[in-house]
Each structure stands twice: as structure tokens, then as C-alpha cells.
Amino acid sequence: MAGISIEGVRKSFGGAAILHDISLDLAQGEFLSLVGPSGCGKTTLLRIIAGLEQADAGRVSIGGQDVTRLRPADRDVAMVFQNYALYPHLTVAQNMAVPLAMRRLSVLGRLPLLRHLSPGQAAARRGIMDDVRQAADMLAIGHLLDRRPGQLSGGQRQRVALGRAVVRHPAAFLMDEPLSNLDAELRARTRKEIVQLHRRAGVTTVYVTHDQVEAMTMSDRVALMQAGRILQIGKPRTMYDDPASLAVAQFLGSPRINTLPGTVDEGRVVVEGLRLPVHPAAADGTGVTVGLRPETLRLTPAGPLFAAVEHLESLGADSLLHTRCGATPLVARVPAAAADGLRPGEAVRFEADWPAALLFTAEGARLAHARAMAHV
């Protein structure tokens, strides 16, 4: 078990830069998600940690040891692939035994017939099968050990892939979108299981995903990547409440944060001709963007935000109210009862949790509130 440290990693493929100077530190036992839109370089970064790609520049260390020049096998990391990458011709037990056999058995001991000739191999083989069985029981796949991957469902294959990773107690787990091929219900369940597995084994984990829900729910920390750069690293809650930039605020949260472009006038923001009670730390006349999370909006007859209803999505307890404030779309998450009976085209007014509003410059950098308002 060990932490992972990445310093100044760069990578480009055929002239196109994929990673620009990435640095990242993981404490031992930490669960870090690399999250970002597809093509942001998160999978490339994971593959560089695994040793499947060579970085053009920079260093990767695992447990304090520089592994930049080591082969994947010598880095003591286990990887779970998006398509599982199980060996189709081997049974579940054999699949899980491979990483152990490659480490514990001699070359002779791995051959089908000659293994009987080499001493000490039988005991090693028994030890391997014990470990495989133990890992299989932990993942509740003990009854599948004699099957082949082709006979398993997607969720079962996923567990076998996890089993192959945990069985050898590696220094770190690397997971590349392991849940993206599962259906929604199974994904939610496996998400929980991976978290429990991580808690029990305490192994440093780098988890790549494009799904912000996975990143938010599973991780100790989230690193949000875009276009080959890390925009922000932090605890999921902090990233959500206190994003460093508009891009981070927009990526995290579903539905997306509402962004209202406006200008500063007499210390307040004017959006679509409406004077809002927010006071950015910016000079009059500068353009700013006000970010309002959908759940911070409330329907009230006296609110300062005027909008017209476009359509309504019911989520059960809550409803998503899609409206338009002038030309700016505005989505509110309101209790179902509050939105009952609203028709498209109807005029509504919103109040917002103004101190929680996020302010950004026109370029998307974070801007403070001018008055020291309590930050929730």
C-alpha cells in the first residue's frame, strides 16, 4: 500500500497535446476520481500511471519509488478495464489466478505438464487457489469459479475483473470507467460495493469516470480535468459548493448550474434588466456571470427573478421547472407540490438563496461577494 505522486507529466499523440503538465498527489489509501468530459485526457493519465503509456515528460512515483521507467508488471498496480478484459479462454478461477501465478510460480511451474517435475510448486499452487477462493468469497462470486467469462452477465464479469485486481493485494487500484457498461440499477449497487471494498482493503485508488455522480458519491477527492489540464482538486462537497471556476461549477451538479450573464451596476448585478441582490467584488460596468444551482431557487410571488415556464419534468418528490428569464434559460428544482398546475407560458417569480450564488468573471474565473455574506 502506498501513495501515488505525479509530477509534471506531459503527453502528446502525433503533435496533439493530450496532457499539459499534470501534477497530482494521492495519500496512501485515498480514493481519487479523475472526472471530465470524454477526450480530456483522464484515461491517458491513468494509463501513464499503469505504465501502459510512456509520458513524454514528468515522473510517476508509487509508494515513494520512482516507477516512470518500470514496466507495468513491476509497478505493483492492478487495473480494472471498462470492458473488463477477462481472458475468455480461462475459467473465473484461472482468470483470478493469473496475476498470482505469474508472481509466485517459476517458469517451469506454469507449464501444463512440467509443473509436476519442479519442487515446491504444488504448495504454491494450493496457496494461489486459497487466495483466489478468499477473494471470490469476498465478492460473492465463489459459485462462479468454474465458469468462463462468456457464460457470465455483465455484473458478474465486473466482479471477476475486480476479483482479479484485489486478489494480489496491489499497491494501488486503477479503474477505468468500470461501471459504464452496467445498467443503472447494477451501477448504483456496484458503486456502493466498490466503496466498501476500498474501505475494507484501504488500497490507494484512482478512479476514472465521465459520470460526475460516481465521482461525487465515491471519492475522497475529485480531480476535474478538461482539455488535458486539472481544473480543480478537492473534496466532492467543496468542489460543488466552492468551485474555482465556471467550468467546474458547470460540470458538477445535475441538472447543470444556471448561469445568468449580467453587468455590475451600482454594486449589484443586473441580469435581463432585473437588479439582483448580489454584490460582486467587481467595478461597475464589468460583465459578470451569476451561477445559481437549481435547488437554490424557490417559487415565491414576490421574488426578484421573473421567468416564463417552458416545461415541467416530474422526478417524483421534486419537479424540474424549465423556464426562461428573458433569453436566459433557468432551471429550478422545486417540491412537486409547488409546481403543480403550472402551464407552459405562465409567468412565475423566483427567490434564490443569494449568499450561495456563485459569481464569476466574464472569462469564467471565480469572483467573491463584496459584502462579507455568510457562506453556506
Place this chain on the structure above:
Amino acid sequence: MNTAPTRSLLADAPRLAVLSLAALVVLAPYLFMLSASVKPGGEIFQASLNLWPRHFYGWENYHKALTAVPLLRFLLNGAIVCAIVLFFQLLFAVPCAYALAKLRWPGRGLVFALVLLGLLIPAHVPALPLYVAFAKLGLLDSFTALTAPFAISVFAIFMFRQAFKALPDELIQAARLDGMGELAIVWRVILPNAWPTATAFATFSVVAHWNDLFWPLIVIQRQSMATPALGVLFFRSQEGGNDIGALMAASVITTLPMVAAFLLAQRRFIQGVATAGLKG
């Protein structure tokens, strides 16, 4: 529901008829060979067409075929040659195809172009220079001369390369993380997942070298080194080519192992395709 199978059989009838006719045309020479192998010489050239002889002469024909020349020795030679050729073809072609399909290295495109170029050269073109070389080395009339020119098959490289290309890269990466070296990946991960291709290629290779007459005719003089096809030729020249019945019996004996092997390989072939399950 009950009539559905009948109707589909009826609907299939024209197709089945065409296929059966085609099969009959292809099988006819073989059937005549079988028929002639149990007929006495006089009956074979009769104007009337009978598949079954009036006088059963099978015992005599087969006895003569097996005793006039060492036919079983020819079969053994054929088996040895096919085994050596196939062994070396796989030994060289599989790693080479892996390197061409899955590894990135400078010159890969050029090497693959050379492989394709090799496919265009007929085996007969280098026959003379090879013969001269074996003669100079004093290796004529040996298994080396029979097998060495075929040890590297560009066809095998091409075929395996196409099959390996279809395997997911993640499989190889998982194997690397699991601690396998490149050679272990080739033999323990890649080849077992390309069994249908390996079976198909083995069938091609064994049939081609079992039936090959051209190359053994060039490098083999001694009767005891003859392969099955060449053996039948030896048999004919020994008999003056007039005992057609016995000649046909010898032909049946030399083709029988191939027919049996092909039927077996066909079953495995279908099994291989059905259980491949490479997805995920």
C-alpha cells in the same frame, strides 16, 4: 405451428437440390475412385456405368497397393512432414503476426508490405534456386529438404495477423499488468483466443503438404523418403501404370487420413467459432 417445419423444408427444396447436385459433381471423381478400387482391371473400362463391381476385387487391389510399395511408410513420411512443417509455421508465424498486429515499432508497415509481397510469389518461382542450394548442401532426399522451405509461411502470418487484430488491446494490457512477458502473452493469451483461425490454418497447411507433389518430386529420389502423393507416383511407375484398380486403392489409402482429419477439424472449427465468446 405444426406445418411450419414442412413448409420451410418445401421452401428449402430448390436450394437443397442445387446444393446436392453441386456436391455430387464435386464428389463424383472420388466416388469413381472408390468404385474402381474394388473392381478388377477388366471391369473398370467397360462401357456400362456401374458403381458396384460384378466381381468384388477389393481385397486383391488393396493387398497389392499395400505390398507392392511401402505405402504405410509413405503415409508415415507424410505425417512427419506435415507435423514438422506445421510446427515451424506456427512457431514463426504466430509471434510475427502478433508483432505486426499489436505492437508499435518502426518499420512495421514495411515488414507487413513484404509479407503481402510474399503472398504474391508462387511457390514454384524459388524452386530451382532452392533445389540448387539443397543439392550443394548435400541435403537432398531428407526431411530437411522436404520441410525447410515451408517453415515460414507468409500466408500464416497474414491470416493470424488479421485474426489477432480483432482481439481487444485491453486483453494484452491486462496480461502485461498481470505480469506476463510478450512471449507468454502470445502463447497463453493470444493464440488460445484465435483457435478457430489456428484450426483453419492447420487444415490448409496439412492438406497442402500432404497432397503436395511438386516439391517432393524435385528433392526426393529415394522411394523410402516419398510422401503419399509422390508414393502413388512411384507405385504407378513400378506397375507400368496398367493396374488401375490397385492404383485407385493406393489413392484411396493416401487420401483417407486427410478426409478423416478434415471431418474432425471441421467439428472443432465449428465448436471454436461457437465458444469463442470474445466480447467482454
